Amino acid sequence: MANIAKIPIIDISGDGDQTQVAKELVEAAIEHGFVYIKNTGNDIAVDAINRAFEMSKRLFGAPLSEKQACTIQQNNRGWSAMNYETLDPANQRVGDFKEAFNFGEFVDNKAQQPIPPTIAADQPDISAFRDLCYNLSLKLNTLLGIGLGVNPPDFFTTAHHRARGPSGTILRFLRYPPRNALSQSPTDNDDVRAGAHSDYGSLTLLFRLRGQPGLEILLRDGKTWSPVPVVPPGTEHDPAPPILMNIGDLLAYWTNGLLRSTVHRVVFPSSTTAPDRGVQGERDEGTRYSIAYFCHPFGGAELGVVPSERVQGYRGGVAEGNPYAERRVLTADEHLRMRLKASYAQLYKDKE
Numbered sequence: 001m002a003n004i005a006k007i008p009i010i011d012i013s014g015d016g017d018q019t020q021v022a023k024e025l026v027e028a029a030i031e032h033g034f035v036y037i038k039n040t041g042n043d044i045a046v047d048a049i050n051r052a053f054e055m056s057k058r059l060f061g062a063p064l065s066e067k068q069a070c071t072i073q074q075n076n077r078g079w080s081a082m083n084y085e086t087l088d089p090a091n092q093r094v095g096d097f098k099e100a101f102n103f104g105e106f107v108d109n110k111a112q113q114p115i116p117p118t119i120a121a122d123q124p125d126i127s128a129f130r131d132l133c134y135n136l137s138l139k140l141n142t143l144l145g146i147g148l149g150v151n152p153p154d155f156f157t158t159a160h161h162r163a164r165g166p167s168g169t170i171l172r173f174l175r176y177p178p179r180n181a182l183s184q185s186p187t188d189n190d191d192v193r194a195g196a197h198s199d200y201g202s203l204t205l206l207f208r209l210r211g212q213p214g215l216e217i218l219l220r221d222g223k224t225w226s227p228v229p230v231v232p233p234g235t236e237h238d239p240a241p242p243i244l245m246n247i248g249d250l251l252a253y254w255t256n257g258l259l260r261s262t263v264h265r266v267v268f269p270s271s272t273t274a275p276d277r278g279v280q281g282e283r284d285e286g287t288r289y290s291i292a293y294f295c296h297p298f299g300g301a302e303l304g305v306v307p308s309e310r311v312q313g314y315r316g317g318v319a320e321g322n323p324y325a326e327r328r329v330l331t332a333d334e335h336l337r338m339r340l341k342a343s344y345a346q347l348y349k350d351k352e
């Protein structure tokens with residue numbers, strides 16, 4: 001068996017004292033940057049997740065012209081076609097073998113961006129799902145603040161309140177077609193469904209479907225890729241697979257790299273490489289779907305080091321050439337624009 005990631009599974013659904021849960025969450029975020037949030041259906045109902053996947057399938061199945069009319073813009077909203085985004089431009093021969101659709105905010109159940117007619121009537125449901133993710137992301141930000149001893153403990157939470165102003169937060173539907181459905185055929189070793197990257201926001205929630213592996217994280221040694229099972233041992237009987245949470249660049253900036261923004265990628269199921277590369281019981285032959293919620297603070301949020309003894313006492317990163325330490329304080333918006341420019345070369349070249 002390959003090096004399966006030993007990512008902790010944490011249950012945050014209880015309503016008792018959260019101190020211990022907060023501590024476990026922070027330790028996992030420091031050690032792995034990824035945490036499984038046990039899915040009890042309390043925070044996000046299983047039905048809501050199933051409906052979101054159903055809407056995603058319908059959206060991607062819409063006529064090409066409908067999707068093209070919603071092509072992604074510099075505001076990071078809309079449809080990104082096959083091979084359009086390149087998450088790891090330094091190492092990819094061609095763009096990611098995926099299609100994606102990004103939803104920004106909704107006002108009174110209406111998207112503030114073009115929406116394919118095929119899913120126009122679903123806007124209230126998509127908006128509701130985005131709200132569920134927003135609420136869960138606030139809860140996780142609160143736990144991280146408590147676990148790190150940030151002063152005040154709701155420092156991260158209040159930076160994410162919608163009332164603070166517009167943010168880069170995106171709900172993203174993703175579709176990865178199987179190899180045999182692609183006109184440009186990927187090669188086994190070089191081509192990926194999503195290139196190696198860290199996420200641009202503060203934290204990400206990822207929803208996946210049973211039996212659809214492909215996500216891998218880069219271990220601390222900087223060279224070993226480790227598959228992340230959809231259903232880790234102990235969650236087989238839960239109402240739905242756990243929600244995978246990972247730390248993005250902004251929480252890493254805020255904490256001088258103490259919370260890890262771990263590099264990850266999505267690969268094709270391999271036909272020729274070692275048969276043990278995948279995860280037992282997970283064979284991905286069809287189209288893979290996933291849904292990501294990229295949580296961002298309000299655009300003007302400054303990414304200086306947060307008031308926390310634990311964070312301020314963290315020196316390891318500086319000595320190791322930590323990219324988050326000792327740099328100019330960026331705002332969330334400046335950071336997002338910098339990252340988008342790197343992965344959508346064409347979009348920024350055409351428009352500037």
Ligand SMILES: O=C(O)CCC(=O)C(=O)O
Pocket residue numbers: 174194199206208214215264265266290291292
């Ligand atoms: O589809 C997945 O499993 C992960 C996608 C991802 O990493 C991303 O969109 O940032």
Ligand SMILES: [Fe+2]
Pocket residue numbers: 197198199264
């Ligand atoms: Fe990602």
